[in-house]
Amino acid sequence: MATEQRPPSRIERRxxxxxxxxxxARRQFAESGYDRTTIRSIATEAETDPGLIMRYFGSKEALFNEVATIASDEPLGETPEQVAESLLDSLAGKLATDSAGTLAMLRSMLTRPEAAEEVRAAISEQQRLAADALDGTDAGLRIGLIGAISLGTIIGRELLGLDGVAEAEPAELINVLRPAVHALTYGEPMPPPTAQPQDP
Known part of the structure; x- marks a missing residue:
């Protein structure tokens, strides 16, 4: 005789x-940003009551903070090569298909100062850790440029859908960016251009 399946408990239903x-919420904040997403639209998709969302999370802002995050990164390493690969791994993670929380934060940062500040703080902390591991008086500038490149890559691919960038797989983007990121972490200047012979 088949065993009857017990109904879910109250805690399980919750x-x-x-x-x-x-x-x-994660999907809608990522696609529409903070301002255009409503508690009612989230409730409709989740097949629940708006009042229940407020009961569980308290407010739209609290729900946003629950799902929209810039992930903290692991230690970046102690050599330029380790820092470069750590930064590339971090970017690869943010380009992954499950990066809705990151997209929600980035899409909302132009209209919501709190989101912009969280993005800035997360990037600044990563830059500080990376710069501490590099040599040169311009280490902060070089790491800042890597941060700008990384942020631009995410926005160009995920939010703007730039040709070429949007269609590329994360691994392909990382492979193309790798030489530039390594060059910036090492900080070695390129040789001056060879002078072209003048026409007689």
Missing amino acids: ERTQHRILAA
Whole structure:
């Protein structure tokens, strides 16, 4: 005789509902940003009541903070090569298909000062850790340029859909960027251009 499946407990039902709410919020904040996403639209997608969302999370801002994040990075290493590869790995993670939380933060940063500050703080902390591991008085500038390149790559691919960048796989983008990132972490100047012979 088949064993009857017990109905989910109250705690299990609540966890499932919260999971649907978070998934819907993460997707909508990533696609539409903070201002254009509403509690009602999230509730509709999550198949729940708007009041229940407010009960679980308190406010739209609290729900946004729950799902929109810039992930903290692991230690970057102690040599230019280790720093370069760590920064490239970090970028690869942010380009992954499950980066909805990062996209939600980036899409909202132009209209929501708190989001812009969190993005700036996360990038600045990564830059500080990286610059401490590099030589040269311009280490901060070089790491800042890597940060700008990384942020531009994410925005160009995920938000603007730039030709070439949008269609490329994350691994392909990382391979193309690798020489430039390594050059910036090492900080060795390129040789001056060879003078062209003048026409007689």
